[in-house]
Amino acid sequence: MFNNPKKKSPLPAKSLKEMPHYKAGITYKEWHKPKPETNKWRNIRWSVLIAVNGLFVVSYLFGLSILEGSLSGSRALGFYLIDTYNALQVIIISLFDGHFAALTINFWIGFSTILILSIFGGRTYCSWVCPYHLLAEFAEKLHNYFVKKKKIKEHTYSIYLRFVFWIGFLFVALFTKNIVFEDINPVGIISRSLIYGPSLLLLWIGALLLFEIAYSKRFWCRYACPVGATWAITGKMAMLDVKFDLDKCGYCRDCQEVCLVPHTLWFVEKGKATQEVHFTDSDCTRCGLCIDICSGNALNFTIKGMDKI
């Protein structure tokens, strides 16, 4: 964070002799030939996502004290957890409303637990837990298909738009003395609909997905969602990361193609890398799609600093 690799001058692009296929003594085509589809990390991730959300539903259905509540606030084996952005809104209203002292110990425990987790893992929650993510992933596939068929055009916005919403919703909460964001938050709406029965607000989720399919790819997650933006901020120094070895990279850019937040993989382009080793930034959702697809195994999950121990 303090030593921004993006600002350094790039290393010269690798010569042919330095390319991984040359070193292995095979042609580039052979090196880059489509791998048998493993989808290892995707399958693990989808299972985790479905399991976590399923656990909420099962806990309620059968009255088990495993994972009670919903994604906006829950109790895992008796231990409270609270969504960071939701908690931030409560804190900010309480501060100005003079009720700050009334916030409970359980509230602070829940808030700080998720906060600490996000400092360690950044936006991992987004692709591993968030139920809207799974729907949006399918919407993204559909969107890509339509773009490829030239039925629709792509519309992109600035990724900094998130922070406008992030601050904006905090202000809205403050002025209305109401957590207005929760009324349109897809994470909470889907989670509550799964657990406590469908809400009319699912219509809004449907509209959002349609918009993402027909107009702008992954609009909500990329440009709007303050929940994910919170963890993009707190996860600046995240230890859990995707590590990139320039040495093993063949400049094919397959990873950027599948990446859900392609701007975090800026260093895979030829002549862009500034270091031999790069880590994805805090916008990375650690979904593992790039790891699955990489021909040279140049990308891997890592916990920064573990090798030093």
Added chain:
Amino acid sequence: MKETKESSRRKFIKSAGIALAGLTLLGGGIGYYKSVDGPKFTRKPNFLRPPGAIDEETFVYACIKCGLCVQICPVEAIKLADINKGLNYGTPYIDVREQACDFSCDSLQCVETCPTAVLNFKPFEIAGGNAIEKYNKEHKATNPGFNPFSVQIVAMKSRVRMGKATINKETCLAYHNKGFNGRPRGKDFKGIYRSPDSQTGKPSPLSEKVFDRKICNLCVTECPIGDNAIVMLASGKEAKLRPQVLDGCTGCGVCVMVCPTQQASIIVEPIEEDSHV
């Protein structure tokens, strides 16, 4: 199309402007709607906040809509409001005509489980503690067989003030000297509760119970609080027995649920409990 720094900045400012306008509209709209419509709705009879709810204005933002109170309620009295309920989306409420809070959890679990204490356990904790202290003082020799929980439970549930029941004298059967015979809400009614005369101590469906009363007094006999909350009192010239709501009423709404008339002849008017801050 390669974007220059300048054009991407302009694009950001444009979309940020649209976003801000959208936020203002949304925030203003929802804020206005809620300030005008929300509190009015919660003051509708028979729609109550769960026990221990703090003042409505603080409640709507401090409640994080997790639903832990919904999960823990053994009779499933608590529901989360959808947007068409006029309440704040995702906040808990009890519709007592459909399913009243019958205190069969015995410990106000919904209040205890609330992570943000918008259902505030403090007053109940104090009431329970005081009751045990008082018992110990009155019964000087500590009885080894004494179970403090029973005293505590009674004190805690008596402290609840979700609302207060009022009787509609126009339609109340007792006020017309009528009795009641049969199932008060029909065979298909889903509500359950723990009747004071229950043998098992567990809640059972209201639809399974058949009553036969010369003068209808279901609201009195089925009340989980008892003599402090509602009694049959002789009143009027002929000194007929009629139900009277007393100050001990907690607003739990069991009387509303069991009332056999088409429209309940007893309703619970919500009262906002004291704020804990």
